[in-house]
Amino acid sequence: MSNNTVSAVNEIDVAVIGGGQSALAVAYFLRRACIGYVVFDNQPAPGAAWQHAWDSFHPFSPAQWSSLPGWLMPATSEAYPSREHVIRYLTEYEKRYEIPVQRPVQVTSISQRANGLLLSTDHGEWLAKAVVSATGTWGHPYIPEYPGQADFGGEQVHSAHYKNPEAFRGKRVLVVGGGNSGAQILAELSQVCHVTWVTLEAPTFLPDDVDGRVLFERATERWKAQVEGRPDPAPAGGLGDVVMVPPVREARERGVLKSVRPFVHFVNDGVVWADGTRSQADAVVWCTGFRPALEHLRPLNVINAAGRVDVMEGRSVAQPGLWLVGYGEWCGFASATLIGVMRSARSAAAQIKEYLSSFEEQTA
Numbered sequence: 001m002s003n004n005t006v007s008a009v010n011e012i013d014v015a016v017i018g019g020g021q022s023a024l025a026v027a028y029f030l031r032r033a034c035i036g037y038v039v040f041d042n043q044p045a046p047g048a049a050w051q052h053a054w055d056s057f058h059p060f061s062p063a064q065w066s067s068l069p070g071w072l073m074p075a076t077s078e079a080y081p082s083r084e085h086v087i088r089y090l091t092e093y094e095k096r097y098e099i100p101v102q103r104p105v106q107v108t109s110i111s112q113r114a115n116g117l118l119l120s121t122d123h124g125e126w127l128a129k130a131v132v133s134a135t136g137t138w139g140h141p142y143i144p145e146y147p148g149q150a151d152f153g154g155e156q157v158h159s160a161h162y163k164n165p166e167a168f169r170g171k172r173v174l175v176v177g178g179g180n181s182g183a184q185i186l187a188e189l190s191q192v193c194h195v196t197w198v199t200l201e202a203p204t205f206l207p208d209d210v211d212g213r214v215l216f217e218r219a220t221e222r223w224k225a226q227v228e229g230r231p232d233p234a235p236a237g238g239l240g241d242v243v244m245v246p247p248v249r250e251a252r253e254r255g256v257l258k259s260v261r262p263f264v265h266f267v268n269d270g271v272v273w274a275d276g277t278r279s280q281a282d283a284v285v286w287c288t289g290f291r292p293a294l295e296h297l298r299p300l301n302v303i304n305a306a307g308r309v310d311v312m313e314g315r316s317v318a319q320p321g322l323w324l325v326g327y328g329e330w331c332g333f334a335s336a337t338l339i340g341v342m343r344s345a346r347s348a349a350a351q352i353k354e355y356l357s358s359f360e361e362q363t364a
């Protein structure tokens with residue numbers, strides 16, 4: 001046994017890190033291929049990022065278009081499923097396919113050993129032949145830097161931790177960010193307080209009849225073009241554009257769906273705009289998105305300058321035995337959505353099957 005070889009107490013073929021839709025979709029295909037695996041999730045209960053969304057959070061795809069492989073999401077009487085409906089579906093999905101999830105288990109680091117990849121967790125060490133990282137972005141909220149931010153005396157909360165408008169009743173609030181989170185949070189805050197919506201540029205609102213279905217179809221077109229070597233059809237409208245779910249439409253009817261360009265710096269009691277005028281503010285809600293949660297991969301030296309991993313069809317270019325699923329378009333078109341992750345998950349499981357056969361040959 002080389003010094004670099006560990007005989008870990010727990011040895012497995014595949015470790016899947018995460019416990020959200022991406023991890024479950026990978027689990028489905030690994031199970032179908034009769035590959036042994038364990039899922040590690042740091043949350044105490046199923047549902048992953050969906051558990052933490054604000055109370056009125058609206059997915060933008062109808063239930064039938066929010067399904068993971070194998071089992072359709074049960075239909076809802078409302079046009080779009082609620083957050084609770086999605087959490088129930090993910091919970092039942094785990095049971096239905098007997099997915100072995102260890103939780104709450106935090107994977108703190110992954111490092112290369114001669115006989116596999118060693119996972120260090122807060123519940124011991126595991127040695128895996130292959131690893132799928134499906135840790136999403138929720139754990140890594142992004143807030144842009146503005147001068148004077150530390151001097152601002154008001155409250156600051158990221159959409160990752162925003163729950164409902166009650167705490168902001170009657171206050172002057174800046175909602176920063178022009179995507180779906182910004183639009184949905186602005187819509188409900190504007191009913192109880194004075195809100196200014198700050199966006200880098202004028203937000204792109206999709207037509208009322210465009211929802212997750214259409215966005216997924218567009219993503220599929222782009223994927224097909226790539227597979228067939230055709231030019232990218234570059235359809236107008238991406239997953240970051242604002243979907244006109246009912247509360248956002250209602251905000252438009254009230255005339256509050258208007259945004260201004262960013263302020264230049266903070267002061268103690270508010271912000272200063274580009275023309276030098278000042279506005280007082282009691283709070284800022286940052287709807288400025290997320291970055292991939294990849295801290296556990298740091299020892300492998302695979303994280304690039306953009307905070308991502310270079311992948312080819314989801315497989316790390318630099319690190320044998322490592323796949324990334326979910327996260328965003330860089331992991332596959334629409335791979336950060338319930339229905340869109342199926343393609344990436346199926347492909348990862350098929351590649352892993354091949355990899356495990358060659359792994360056995362090499363170590364025999």
Ligand code: FAD
Nearest residue numbers: 018020021022042048049059060061107135136326337338
């Ligand atoms: P997550 O759900 O974040 O799951 C990752 C899990 O891994 C989490 O439990 C996390 O805590 C855990 N984890 C992280 N690091 C570690 C670690 N080191 N060790 C162990 N566990 C770890 N998507 C749709 O499909 N349809 C929609 O209609 C839709 N609407 C949306 C509307 C809005 C306003 C927004 C903001 C998003 C919407 N999304 C929608 C996107 C969707 O919510 C996310 O993209 C999705 O949660 C990603 O799933 P995931 O499994 O990749 O990651």
